[in-house]
Amino acid sequence: MIALELRGIVKKFPHTTALDKVDFDLRYGEVHALLGENGAGKTTLVNVISGVYSIDEGEIYLDGKRVLISSPRDAQKMGIVSVSQHPILVESLTVLENLALALERNPRDRKFRNEIRKVIERFGMRVDLSKKVWQLSASEKARVEILKALLRDGKIYIFDEPTSLVGLKDRDMILRIMRQLKESGKAVLFITHKVDEVFEIADRVTVLRKGKKIFTKKVSEVSKRELLEAMFGRYFEDSERKCSDNTLRSQEREIVLIVEKLYVKDDSNRLKVRDLSFNVREGEIVGIIGPADSGQRELLEAIARVRNIESGKIIMFGKDITRLRSSDVRKLGVAYIPDDRLSIGSALSLTVRENLIMRDLDIFTTKLGFYKYDDKHLRNILTLVGLRDDIVDVPCADLSGGMIQRVILARELLNREIKLIIASYPTQGLDHETTKLIHDMFISLRDKGCSIVFTSEDIDEVLKLSDRIMVMVDGKVIYEANKQDVDVSELREMLA
Amino acid sequence: MSPIRIVVKRREKLPRRLKILYTIIAILVSFLIAAPIVAALGIDPILFYKYLIVGSFAPYSFPLTIMNLIPVSLCCISAIISFRAGLWNIGQDGQYIIGAIFLLWIASIIPNVPPPLSYLLVIILGGLAGGAWCLICGVLRAYTEANEAVTTLMMLYVASSILNYLCYGPWRSSVGFPETFPLPQNYQLPNIGPVTSALIALAVLTFLAWLMIERTRLGLEMSILAEGTRVIDYVGLRYRRLICIVMFLSGFYAGIAGALYLSYAAKFLEPGFIAYYGFSGIIAAWLCELRVEYSILSSLLLAALYSSSYTMQATLNIPSYMTDALEGLLLICILLVHFFTRYRIEIRLINARSKGDRK
Incomplete structure (x- = not known):
């Protein structure tokens, strides 16, 4: 079943057209990867879906109904939850206080703390609620940001390059969380520029290049070479690159x-x-x-x-x-x-x-x-x-x-x-x-x-x-x- | 969901011609808004507009406008220097007072300096004193993070108290009014025809400020200062020293304003010496979008308001508060134009249900 459908989305900025008539759909129970190099329009698309940007043209349908997402708050009310690439947290507050702030709950509320504990257990995360945010490493902050998203009861989860700033262990955890969300029937949108991660986790993949959609395909029916070509417009020789030898002398x-x-x-x-x-x-x-x-x-x-x-x-x-x-x-x-x-x-x-x-x-x-x-x-x-x-x-x-x-x-x-x-x-x-x-x-x-x-x-x-x-x-x-x-x-x- | 949405969008950069046009429209609109207020005071708005122009640009009133232009314009440059660097010196009036006091003091000690040199001393003494006064706030900002907007404003009241003390106390002249002895004759700038020769000083000082901001390393360093400490460290600037330099220069221009005004217009100090040219200078600074090359034009408008307020008070019996109100209206209109030249507001009508049945 289709959760979210975008038709003919156009988004212009003063010097560029960031999205040029992009069609896109996201289903419940799938991880849909959005692939493209920097400047392809991935983040713009996410910002359109999560209500940060207004669109210049096009239509958005949520569960088959046309909607207008005019603010991040709007998006949240509609069950669209996004995990930001750069955690937005108050440094001087504890993790618990940050979560309470974001979700408009009382940090002393026992019910709230139980909810958090349940989510942490369910997704097998390691988070120390009593630490102040400034004491956390980048990976730990990313975890808090994800926890914040998981605490919101959404239908659609958007992960914007979640693996780009974290260590390898956290990367595995994030992929596992996405899988768990998918299995519980949620729709997961995964933004990345790493082709390997697409094969690791996604069911379908949409490639954007310079603001245009190239294609949407099932991951099982696409090759790595095909994806790279779609991203860069020509065959791109990956890995096994040579470089001149300099270590002698x-x-x-x-x-x-x-x-x-x-x-x-x-x-x-x-x-x-x-x-x-x-x-x-x-x-x-x-x-x-x-x-x-x-x-x-x-x-x-x-x-x-x-x-x-x-x-x-x-x-x-x-x-x-x-x-x-x-x-x-x-x-x-x-x-x-x-x-x-x-x-x-x-x-x-x-x-x-x-x-x-x-x-x-x-x-x-x-x-x-x-x-x-x-x-x-x-x-x-x-x-x-x-x-x-x-x-x-x-x-x-x-x-x-x-x-x-x-x-x-x-x-x-x-x-x-x-x-x-x-x-x-x-x-x-x-x-x-x-x-x-x-x-x-x-x-x-x-x-x-x-x-x-x-x-x-x-x-x-x-x-x-x-x-x-x-x-x-x-x-x-x-x-x-x-x-x-x-x-x-x-x-x-x-x-x- | 409501069918009307109001969206604020960033605009592409406007051509300069349009910007200037919009600024002029803002000025006219603020004058138009003033009409009903004037009418409420029982004065014919047409007469008000007439005196607004006649009171500042007629042959008899124009020298008065020029007299006001010089301090407003120098305070405007003072504001531009600090605002460009992301520092908020809003105590120009205090530095203006201190510049004048210091000039009067030193001139009274060495009254016999011959004219061309004494005129130069007017500028240097006024500048140094105003700069030093502002530098206090600069040092506090650089080393203790004390907010300079607060300290410069507070120092204005300190300066004003010193002025009152001197006028009522040790410097009180024998006449009996709370006013000081006059500035020695050698230090009084002469007129050239109907206008003061201080106008030449203004032209030179404006050019020097423009040169500094637009064509030198210091000007660029100032703009980088406004970008935040991390860029400053990256470029390798001496952050604290730079704050002090900018605050000194900003105070320098405001101090010159006071010294010059004492020298060509006031001749002696009195509690009413503080005419709040500094605040007008700040408005003028926003009016010219912090560009020194337009500062004289924008200051001219503010100076004209000053002189027409004199004329109107004398002839129409309009309280001078009316021109204060007009200044305020002007600032609001200018800030609105600044907003609308950067952003535009779209109101959209949306029928959310029209295509909802399509899969």
């Missing part, structure tokens, strides 16, 4: 970065990096992998000098940079690509031009502080990262996430000679095109002698790019090996 190269006995705290004052030491050589890519939130982000932030160091030492190109600020490190030829593109990596209300020059003001201004940038150079580097050069006057807020990451790449890698790249989850949540661009740029810079330290949650990406791999757990490096010595199955076990 590595012992002879100079050491450019030394991290010594480093201790770093996060924003809520918890120690995230403990007694960590490692070296990076010239022309070497070091990939850091580990369970989510093991201190990778804080480590890279400390090296890029945007986070305070508790104790320890960082030496870069023979210079002690432990107490320097990010602009000083930048002048040494360091690129830093932060994981949070929107609130750290770019100034959203400023134009692309201003974003391109803001990290290199020493180059683009005279001694007296007047601008002396050349628009030709800025337009040129935009073209090099595959953007149109006429966007220089557009505010960054009007660009998509993938475009903003390209602007960041242009700024960080092309404004000056770069000797060291620090990249925190540089490809996370990005489409294949941008991911490929980042990989290509990294490898070509590495071949010119640039060193790269990056983190990723994608084990294939780390294996593909890195010359050396480090596994970081709980703020410490527990495993380190050159690429040719890595035992992949051992590595997978470590991360499980």
